[in-house]
Amino acid sequence: MKSNWHETIQRYLDGLLSAEEVTELHEALYENAELRALYLDYINLDVALGTAAEAALLGENGIGKTAIFPRPPARLSTPSWRWLGATAACAALVVFAMLSTHRDSSRARPDIDATLSSTQSAIARLSVEPASPLPAWMSPTASLLDQSQTSE
Amino acid sequence: MSDLNHQHQDQFLRLFAENEPVLRTFVRSLVPSLADTSEVMQEVAVVLWQKFAEFDATRDFRKWAFGVARYEVLAYLRDRARDRHVFNDELVGRLADDAAATAPQHEAQRDALETCLQKLTEAQRTLVLSAYARDTRMNELATQRGQTAMSLYKLLHRIRQALLHCVRRQLRLEVLT
Numbered sequence: 001m002k003s004n005w006h007e008t009i010q011r012y013l014d015g016l017l018s019a020e021e022v023t024e025l026h027e028a029l030y031e032n033a034e035l036r037a038l039y040l041d042y043i044n045l046d047v048a049l050g051t052a053a054e055a056a057l058l059g060e061n062g063i064g065k066t067a068i069f070p071r072p073p074a075r076l077s078t079p080s081w082r083w084l085g086a087t088a089a090c091a092a093l094v095v096f097a098m099l100s101t102h103r104d105s106s107r108a109r110p111d112i113d114a115t116l117s118s119t120q121s122a123i124a125r126l127s128v129e130p131a132s133p134l135p136a137w138m139s140p141t142a143s144l145l146d147q148s149q150t151s152e
Numbered sequence: 153m154s155d156l157n158h159q160h161q162d163q164f165l166r167l168f169a170e171n172e173p174v175l176r177t178f179v180r181s182l183v184p185s186l187a188d189t190s191e192v193m194q195e196v197a198v199v200l201w202q203k204f205a206e207f208d209a210t211r212d213f214r215k216w217a218f219g220v221a222r223y224e225v226l227a228y229l230r231d232r233a234r235d236r237h238v239f240n241d242e243l244v245g246r247l248a249d250d251a252a253a254t255a256p257q258h259e260a261q262r263d264a265l266e267t268c269l270q271k272l273t274e275a276q277r278t279l280v281l282s283a284y285a286r287d288t289r290m291n292e293l294a295t296q297r298g299q300t301a302m303s304l305y306k307l308l309h310r311i312r313q314a315l316l317h318c319v320r321r322q323l324r325l326e327v328l329t
Contacts, residue, residue, distance in 0.1 A: 006309070006313050006316075007309055010308075010309045010312060010313070011305075011309075014290075014305060015185065016305065019236050022236055022237055023236070026239060026240070026243060029239075029243060029246075029247070030242065030243045030246060033250070036246065036247060036250050037250065037254070039181070039247075040181050040247070040250060040251055040254055040258070041258070041261065041316055041320070042312070042316065043177060043180050043181040044177050044258040044261055044262065045261070045265070045312060045315060045316055045319070046180070046186075046312075047173070047176055047177045047180055048173075048261070048262045048265050049265070049280060049281070049284045049312075049315075050186075050284050051173070051262075052265060052266070052269060052281060052284070053281040053282075053283075053284035053285045053286075054285075054286065056281050057285060057286070
């Protein structure tokens with residue numbers, strides 16, 4: 001297996017690959033089971049690090065307790081694309097949890113459509129994603145690459 | 153709302169919450185970005201709930217949810233087929249099969265990650281978690297650190313590679329002990 005697949009996969013996850021490199025990666029992933037395993041391991045790590053960062057911020061694990069993860073000083077008004085997913089999932093769970101919590105105080109039976117409608121509305125309200133979501137291929141890192149290449 | 157419906161909701165909540173991390177990883181492996189993952193996961197959550205009444209509780213919820221998610225991913229990607237970052241159906245099929253098969257292994261890797269994060273230096277740990285923190289933008293983080301964006305990415309790549317080696321090694325050690 002090509003020695004720099006580690007780098008290629010990570011650059012793919014960060015949105016830094018050129019079109020040619022993306023095509024090469026897709027073809028290699030299709031052919032090579034070992035590479036698919038490596039890719040899936042990196043995907044898993046990527047998702048887990050997002051969760052770990054959130055947990056550290058909340059001080060809910062050992063890392064947070066030792067205060068080794070100060071919040072980065074600069075914050076943006078625009079949301080990070082990394083966290084859109086977690087927010088949406090939490091929103092869905094919160095809505096379902098609310099339905100369960102308040103079930104005893106409401107004897108009326110909401111129908112499924114109403115439930116789903118409220119769930120979707122809540123997701124839309126609670127998600128930090130803007131009303132017009134980012135295109136599928138677009139991430140902040142893509143524009144970053146352009147800037148970096150320009151500056152180098 | 154009847155007790156039966158309450159139980160139904162509770163059961164769904166419990167199963168969904170329990171399987172959300174593996175489901176998210178599964179979806180993330182099939183779509184180009186985390187933004188795509190977010191969109192697909194919203195649809196998956198809604199469809200799973202809509203279809204939950206049809207779910208046979210004696211069956212494996214995860215396997216059923218993976219099947220639903222795979223269908224939703226394919227529908228999502230077909231709408232974006234002209235995007236060069238999008239996998240074709242054949243590759244999605246192979247990745248989906250592999251991802252479903254390795255889900256237990258990936259759960260173990262996630263458990264091992266905390267140990268591996270503690271093995272990093274404090275500076276490395278702070279950096280990698282900062283990079284993944286909500287609202288962080290890499291170019292701004294690089295500026296704060298007095299680095300170019302590309303040098304920051306290279307540093308992060310080395311840390312992630314070290315973490316991946318660590319979690320894999322941890323699992324091998326666990327198998328041996």
